[in-house]
Amino acid sequence: MIELDGLTKCFGNKVAVDRLSCQVRPGMVTGFLGPNGAGKSTTMRMMLDLDNPTSGSVRIDGKHYRDLEEPLKYIGALLDAKSMHGGRSAYNNLLCLAQSNRIPESRVAEVLDTVGLTAVAKKKSKGFSLGMGQRLGIAAALLGDPQVLLFDEPVNGLDPEGIHWIRNLMKSLAAEGRTIFVSSHLMSEMALTADHLIVIGQGRLLADTSMADFIHQNSRSYVRLRSPQQERLRDVLHEAGLIVIETGSGTLEIDGATTEALGELAAQHRIVLHELSAQRASLEEAFMQMTADSVEYHAHSDHAAAPPPAGPQWGEHWNQRTGDNAGKEV
Numbered sequence: 001m002i003e004l005d006g007l008t009k010c011f012g013n014k015v016a017v018d019r020l021s022c023q024v025r026p027g028m029v030t031g032f033l034g035p036n037g038a039g040k041s042t043t044m045r046m047m048l049d050l051d052n053p054t055s056g057s058v059r060i061d062g063k064h065y066r067d068l069e070e071p072l073k074y075i076g077a078l079l080d081a082k083s084m085h086g087g088r089s090a091y092n093n094l095l096c097l098a099q100s101n102r103i104p105e106s107r108v109a110e111v112l113d114t115v116g117l118t119a120v121a122k123k124k125s126k127g128f129s130l131g132m133g134q135r136l137g138i139a140a141a142l143l144g145d146p147q148v149l150l151f152d153e154p155v156n157g158l159d160p161e162g163i164h165w166i167r168n169l170m171k172s173l174a175a176e177g178r179t180i181f182v183s184s185h186l187m188s189e190m191a192l193t194a195d196h197l198i199v200i201g202q203g204r205l206l207a208d209t210s211m212a213d214f215i216h217q218n219s220r221s222y223v224r225l226r227s228p229q230q231e232r233l234r235d236v237l238h239e240a241g242l243i244v245i246e247t248g249s250g251t252l253e254i255d256g257a258t259t260e261a262l263g264e265l266a267a268q269h270r271i272v273l274h275e276l277s278a279q280r281a282s283l284e285e286a287f288m289q290m291t292a293d294s295v296e297y298h299a300h301s302d303h304a305a306a307p308p309p310a311g312p313q314w315g316e317h318w319n320q321r322t323g324d325n326a327g328k329e330v
Contacts, residue, residue, distance in 0.1 A: 001025055001179055002047060002148060006056035009042050009203075016042045018203035019056065024181045026147070029174045031194030031211070032183040035291050039203040040183050041079075044150055048077055060148055072101040072144030078137040079152045086126030090117055090136050093125055094143055103144055111139040116165075130157030138166065149173060151182040155189055167193050187284035201291050211283070218289045219281030223259055225252045226275035227266070236269050237262075251275065 002024035009017040017039040024030045034040050045051040047058050049065040060068065060075055068074045084093045094108045112118050115135040120128070125136055134157045141149055151170070155163045170193055174180045184190050197214050199207040207214055222245075227233045234252060237244050245253040254262060259278050266273050 001061060002181060003059045003062075004043070004056070005059075007043065007046060007053055007058060008055045009039070009046060009051060010054045016203055017046070017053075017200075020200065020203065020205055021056075022198050022205060022208050024179055024198070025196070026179040027174060027177050028195040029170050029180045029182060029193055030196045030198060031190045032181060032198050032200075033190065033287060033291075034200040034206075037202075038200045038291075040200065041152065043200070044077070044079060044152055044181075044183065047150060048075070048079070050079075070101040070103075070144070072097065072103065072146065074144070074146055075148040075150065076141030076144060076146040077150040077152075078134075078141045078154055079150070080137070082133060084125045084133065084136055084140070087124060089122050090125055090128075090139075091121040093136065094139060097140055097143055101144055107143060107145070111142045114142060114169075115139045131159060131162055134158055135162070138169075146178075148179040149181070151180070153184055154182060155184065155186060163189065187282065187287055191283040199287070199291070206291065215281055215283055215286045218286035220255070221278070221280045223254045223257055223262055224275060224277050224279050225254065225262065225266075225273060226250055227271055227273050229271050232269070233266065233271050233273075236265065236271065240265060253279075 004020050004022050007017055007020040008015070020039075020043065032040055032044075042051060046053050047060070047065065057064070063074075065071060065075070085096075088096070090112065091108060094111065095105060097103075098105060098108055109118070109121075112121050115138050117132065117135055117139065120132065125133065128136065134154070138151075138154065141151070149170075154166050154170070158166060167189065170180050170182060174195070182190075182193065191211070194211055196210055197207060198205070199214070207218075209217070225233065225237075230250065230252070234244055234246075237252070237254065242254055242257055245255075247253060259276055263273070263276050266276075
């Protein structure tokens, strides 16, 4: 289990993480969401003592990371796959980590096989593609067979087969009772992977809830109906006390009713239906609704298509346009 208690991090006058308190529990995949600049990366770095909190604390199974002997046996992390030594082979990169934590050398071959890199084990990692580097970083996280695993954008650079593989890997690790904490901007993938969500915005906790509850509480679900007898259908729905929204595209949207109830109502009045479908909001829609007031960096479509001005003044113009907003997520 990972426990955050009043975790705060300031960079000068900038509050990156603001009194964040939550628990990441074992036995499930917990997704960590937030807009750019929300403080996700800083939070994960503080979990690993790569950044010191301004105040508050993080404990992993009741201990600070700095107090863990042979930490790779307690917690594995993928924060930056490029952190591997490019001049070393995949095997030797992992061997160095194993030796520093008194992990048997046999474990190196095991994790290379797990991530599918056995065939390139002796090749230098600087020649790896983005996806191969990501697999090597995942192998490093798994090396100590830890009970706690952190993954920051784990599907970055992976092909569809690789995405399917890492999704199932995280689920299987959670099913073994491990604590899995994963940050990603890919909402569609997070919706397929995470059981629980922790959402932050501007460094503050916005939600700590199950995936299903998060979507239900932050978005709209409805039933869509389409019929060649639309006017009669609309009248029947009104008579039943239902609120009908006409979309203008030949369909009707009904809140607060099930497909079963609406189908039976149409059948009772001998109304033909060409469509009767439940429309459930996506995680992306719920996330956008929840974090609408917490987005720090906004793109503006009126500038997006504008070509750069010709001539040497472009560099000066760019600096004026971007100013201090060219920073990256903290």
